[in-house]
Structures are given as structure tokens and as C-alpha cells.
Amino acid sequence: MTAPIELVRHRHVVLCCGTGGVGKTTTAATFAIEGARRGRNAVVVTIDPAKRLANTLGLEHLSNSAHEIAREWWDPDGDAVPGGRLHALMLDTETTFDQLVQTYARTEEQARGILSNRFYRNIAGALSGTQEYMAMEKLYELHDRGGFDLIVVDTPPTRHALDFLDAPRRLTRLLDNRLFRMLMVPTRGVVRVGGVAAAAFLKTISRVVGTEAVDDVVAFFRAFEGMEEGFRDRAAQVMQLLAADETAFVLVTSPRRDAVEEAEYFAGRLADGEFSVDALVVNRVHERYSDVEPSSLRDRARELEGRRSEASSRLAAHYANLADLEEVAVRERAELAGLEDRMGDASVVHVPELGHDVHDFAALRAVGRHLMGAD
Amino acid sequence: MDLERFCSASRVVIVAGKGGVGKTTVTAALATAAARTGMSVLIVEVEGKSGLAACFGVAPLTYEEAELRPRVRARTLTPDDALLEYLDGHGMRRISKRLTRSGALDVVATAVPGMRDILVLGKVKQLEQARAADLIILDAPAAGHAVSFLLSARGLLDAVKVGPIQRQAAEVVELLSDPTRSQVLLVTLPEETPVNELVDTAYAVEDRAGVALGPIVVNQCVPPLTLDGDADADAARAGITLAASDRDALKAAATFRADLTRRQDEQCLRLAERLPLPQLRLPYFFTADVGPTEIEQLADDLVLGIGAMADVR
Numbered sequence: 001m002t003a004p005i006e007l008v009r010h011r012h013v014v015l016c017c018g019t020g021g022v023g024k025t026t027t028a029a030t031f032a033i034e035g036a037r038r039g040r041n042a043v044v045v046t047i048d049p050a051k052r053l054a055n056t057l058g059l060e061h062l063s064n065s066a067h068e069i070a071r072e073w074w075d076p077d078g079d080a081v082p083g084g085r086l087h088a089l090m091l092d093t094e095t096t097f098d099q100l101v102q103t104y105a106r107t108e109e110q111a112r113g114i115l116s117n118r119f120y121r122n123i124a125g126a127l128s129g130t131q132e133y134m135a136m137e138k139l140y141e142l143h144d145r146g147g148f149d150l151i152v153v154d155t156p157p158t159r160h161a162l163d164f165l166d167a168p169r170r171l172t173r174l175l176d177n178r179l180f181r182m183l184m185v186p187t188r189g190v191v192r193v194g195g196v197a198a199a200a201f202l203k204t205i206s207r208v209v210g211t212e213a214v215d216d217v218v219a220f221f222r223a224f225e226g227m228e229e230g231f232r233d234r235a236a237q238v239m240q241l242l243a244a245d246e247t248a249f250v251l252v253t254s255p256r257r258d259a260v261e262e263a264e265y266f267a268g269r270l271a272d273g274e275f276s277v278d279a280l281v282v283n284r285v286h287e288r289y290s291d292v293e294p295s296s297l298r299d300r301a302r303e304l305e306g307r308r309s310e311a312s313s314r315l316a317a318h319y320a321n322l323a324d325l326e327e328v329a330v331r332e333r334a335e336l337a338g339l340e341d342r343m344g345d346a347s348v349v350h351v352p353e354l355g356h357d358v359h360d361f362a363a364l365r366a367v368g369r370h371l372m373g374a375d
Numbered sequence: 376m377d378l379e380r381f382c383s384a385s386r387v388v389i390v391a392g393k394g395g396v397g398k399t400t401v402t403a404a405l406a407t408a409a410a411r412t413g414m415s416v417l418i419v420e421v422e423g424k425s426g427l428a429a430c431f432g433v434a435p436l437t438y439e440e441a442e443l444r445p446r447v448r449a450r451t452l453t454p455d456d457a458l459l460e461y462l463d464g465h466g467m468r469r470i471s472k473r474l475t476r477s478g479a480l481d482v483v484a485t486a487v488p489g490m491r492d493i494l495v496l497g498k499v500k501q502l503e504q505a506r507a508a509d510l511i512i513l514d515a516p517a518a519g520h521a522v523s524f525l526l527s528a529r530g531l532l533d534a535v536k537v538g539p540i541q542r543q544a545a546e547v548v549e550l551l552s553d554p555t556r557s558q559v560l561l562v563t564l565p566e567e568t569p570v571n572e573l574v575d576t577a578y579a580v581e582d583r584a585g586v587a588l589g590p591i592v593v594n595q596c597v598p599p600l601t602l603d604g605d606a607d608a609d610a611a612r613a614g615i616t617l618a619a620s621d622r623d624a625l626k627a628a629a630t631f632r633a634d635l636t637r638r639q640d641e642q643c644l645r646l647a648e649r650l651p652l653p654q655l656r657l658p659y660f661f662t663a664d665v666g667p668t669e670i671e672q673l674a675d676d677l678v679l680g681i682g683a684m685a686d687v688r
Contacts, residue, residue, distance in 0.1 A: 019394065019395075020393070020394035020395060021393060021394040021395030021396070022395070050568045050571070050572070051571060052567075052568070052571075201470070204467060204470045205470065206538075207467070207538065207539070208462065208465070208467065208470075208538065208539055208540055209490070209538060209540050210538040210540065210541065254395075256395070257664050258395070258426055259395065287627075289623075289624035289627050289628050290620065290621070290624035291620070292621075292624075304613070307613065309612075309613055311609040311610075311612035311613040312609070312613040312615075314602075314603055314604050314606075314609045315606055315609040315610055315613060315615070317600060317601060317602055317603075318602060318606040318609075318625045318628070318629055319625070320600065321600055321602060321625075321628050321629060321632050322624055322625055322628040324600075324632075324661040324662075325628045325631060325632065325661070326628075327661050327662055328661050331663075331664070355631065355634050355635060355638065356567075356638065357566060357567040357568050359568075
């Protein structure tokens, strides 16, 4: 029951993971569209989509709340199941983080203190893993309050894209940091910068990065005091949602060697976290046109070339071309064999190389037909 | 332009582009081409990927410098290593140990935006100053990161006014804004989205980061193949009867190839219209994954492409 069509029909959360450049965003958008077409209230959370795909989804700018896409766009023929709705949003990492701070701050003043802190702005904008973290936060918010049946999340295209599994824990780890604890020695309920050793340590760091930066860090940790609990609880809730039966993991890859290697790494990391892949989607697979071995086709081309007539030379070029394309198709299947064997109960779907970029609804629908199979 | 002149135009070449466009392949091919002229080449790679070793058919790289082929060496550089080395080099060995132990590295690096990038580029600058090789090729981080990577030094100069990190940033800016010391080689594929993103990146690199752009490398171009006429008719003329399955397969394959090369040409043309820079086209390999043999062939193609380029300035 892990075919893509089952996932869009029955699951509540679908996480598309994979390395950059394999068509992850397109796959995520397709899952949401196909869900909506089957009567579900669907939303897709995209991260940095290619411009034309973003335009198709009505995402000209970062938009932190889901906006609805008019039905006429994704159901132009009116043949989809009634009642479905389609929404999209493009993750705005910084705003999402700001909102999270506002949620957990005990007072307006505390929130203001944090939001205006330069160290915090660096975390919100640049800390590795923040984007992953906020994607998960947005997922949780949509799950908690959005009223959606199906939430499809595109994950960031970082090399270690599975950082999102760690992401909710990352900030709490920063707060559990020994430096932090060393700096913050509570004295009679007031937090102050700790002992002589800490002061000396800070002074040395200041020599490298300048006093301003260190002051910012200290001010940040002070301002954050008392909020860790809320963040920790939230991280635990997000992990629970990820582990739930209603959540599916879709691993997206392409048949290129490097992408397959990354996908194997991902599958391994998911397994380490006791998550399993429900479906493997391989985008841009070259079709096989023939059952004949590419080497035989190549031989045939050579033999025809040797005949030295114009017609046979032209035919030879056709055979050479067929041999080229078959060689790619065979190599891709060999490249994928190991990964696909390791997929266990997960479904495996190939989306053929369509020969053009996918960025309008018609093309997304075409991909959807390949993904969902016969309805 | 002659190859030697091209390779010695700047001491550091930064190879950048979106993930999956084959930056590492291009890095390897350029290194090979330069080494053939007798230059020594050092490849610096920042993401710990395995691809580079496979290109040269050697064991995966470690953090130690390794020789990939005669006159081509490579090393991996991570921000954390660069920071520790930096601290060691500035008489702060003790603090560097403590930073690692306490896990405070993250905090310190986060306190200063772009600090990790500065450390990596700072190390590259140091290698360049020490003349570690005639040509240093940096396999830059993927995707939009390339732009922020190159912008980091300018950003940091705005944020931090004093201290050794500030000096480091200033020196990195000097390196990046001097075309005799560094240039960026952007890599793309002949496809719509990669071309669009490359154009955006090119303007950002030149206008905002102030780094000189070399030619654009259009990677994985399917070689043109003349497929005139109709396979079936030609078979008849040659006195051959095609099996129905062969006939269909040949036709479908011919259509696919024709569409592919046409779209590819369209994208190269579009790229040329939007970006007035020379293009170096590298072929796609149907027959094998990229290994040492293919790298040598790509180096041949680079040499030809560079030879056809007009001399600049």
C-alpha cells in the first residue's frame, strides 16, 4: 500500500527527500495536485522552486501562508473528483523562525529583544539546518492548524538534506551547548555571564571575531533564557509527527550515478532514524526502445557502415543513435538496480525523461499520470 | 586563445554551478588540460564528495593532499578545519581545542555571518599567496550557495569592523576582485531551468560579488548526429527488411534525438543572447560514466574550445 496513488489518497503527510537537481519540487507539486484531483484538501510546501514552476504555483514571492490555486488551473477539463482543493506556499525561513520566537517568548519585550539581536538574525538567516528546521516547523503548523488532508513537503536541496530529521533537535542542541551553560550561570534568579574562566574564554574569542559579535551572542543567550522548554517540546512533537503512520517518506532521485549514491545514503540515514522509505521516485529515466542488446545494435551499425552505400550509411546512423540511447537506458537501470533492491516494501516508480522542463500544469499532469499509474 | 594563456590568466579558478551540472567533471577536465601544458594544479574541494576521485580513478580523497595524476593534486577543505588551522596559526591553539571540545564552534561561526565561507576562501587565498600550485581550481559549493559563498567576504566587511577575521575578509575581497588572481567558471546544462539559473548567478557574481567571469561551460551536450531520411525507406533502398520492432525503435529513437539536439541548441542560443560570454561546450557520454578516459577526452574538448575563443583584452 505504498504506491504513490495510495499515498496521495490516504496519507496525511508526504515528505519528498533527495539531493538537489533531481526534480524533488516537481515531484512534490505533482503529489499535491494528484491529491487535490482525488478530492483531498492538499497543500504543497516548496523550498526555492525554479522560477517558472513557482509562477505556475502562483508563488512569485516568499509566502508564509498557503494560498489556494484556482481549480480551473489544475482541473481544466473538470474531470477531477469534486471537493478537492490545492494550495501552495514557498517557505520563508526567517519569518517562520520569527513567529516561532513570538510563540514561545513569555513577554513582548523578550520577543523584541531576541528578534533584534544580530546573533539571532544570523541564526535565522544562515545557521546551517535552519531552513530544514523551519520546513519541519511549517509542516507542524499546517498539520496543527491548517485543516489540510494532505500536506506535501519539499525538503531543502542541501547535500545532507536529511538534516531536517536532526533539525528540530539542532537548536535545542545549540542551547544545550557547554559554552552556553558555561556563560550562563544563574545567580539568584538573574542570569549573568559566568565565572572568570568564561570571561577569559570570551576575551580570546573576541580577539578572533571582534567584541561586538561576542556581545551579541551573550545578549542572545540572555534573552533566550526560559524559552528552551517550549522549543524542546515542539521539537518532540515534530518528531512524533514524522514517525506517525500517517506520514510517508518519498525518496526522489534521478538515474545518474551521483544521484543514486546520494539516494542510497539517504535511505540509510532514514533507516538509522527508524524511518522507512515508502516510495522511490526516479525522475528522468530514459525509455528502452528495443529488447536488443546495445552492443548488437552497435555491431549492426558498424556492419551497415561497411557496406558503403548512401542508404546503408544513413541507416547505420539510425542504428548508432538507437545504440546510444539504449546504452544510456541500460546503464541507468544497472545504476538503479542496487538501490531498488534495497527498497524492500517500498514502491518504485520511474518517470520517463520527457525531454522538456516541467513547469506548467499540463506537464505536471503528465508527470502525475506516470507517477499514479492507471487509476 | 591559447591554452597556456587561458590557464595562466588567473591563479585561482572557481568552478561554480547548480548541483548536478557536473562541476566536478569540469574541474577535473580543466585540471587535466592545464597539467598538459606543464603547469602544476591544485584542486580544492569543499564538500567532501567522492566524484573527484572517480574522475581520476583513484581511491576516495581524504583530508590529506593527494596526487590524482602527474602535476594534479587535490585536497578537501572544510570550514571547521580551516578555522582550527586559522586559530593555530594565530597563536590560539589552546582556544581551538576548547572550541572543539565545547562544541562552541557552531556558536562562534554563527556569530559572524559568512565566517565559514571566509575561512575556506581565506585558506584558498593563503594557498595562492604561498604559490601552492601554478593554478588552483576551487570546486565551489553547489546551488545558490555559490553566490552567497562569494558574497560572504563583502558582507562580513560590512558587519565586522576590526580583528583578524575582518583582515581575512578584506584580503579575500582583494583576491576575488582582481581578475589576474581569480575568475569564476560557471557550469550549466543545455536545459531551460539550469540556463535561467545560470544567467541569474552570472549577474550576481559579477555585479554583487565583483568577481570576473570566465567562459561559460555548457556541460553534457549531446553530440549532434545527422539522421537524414527515414530508416525504413533507407533499409528498403539498401535491400534490407527491418523487423517491425526495429523499425519502431529506430523511429522513436530518431525522434527523441532530434528533439533533444534541437532543444539543446535553442538553450545554448538563448544563453548566448542573455549572456554575452564565450561558451565552451562539453559532450555527454552515452557509453560510460565519467572516468579517467572521459576526463582526458573532455580535456581535449576544452583545449579545442579554448583555442577557438578570441583573445580577450
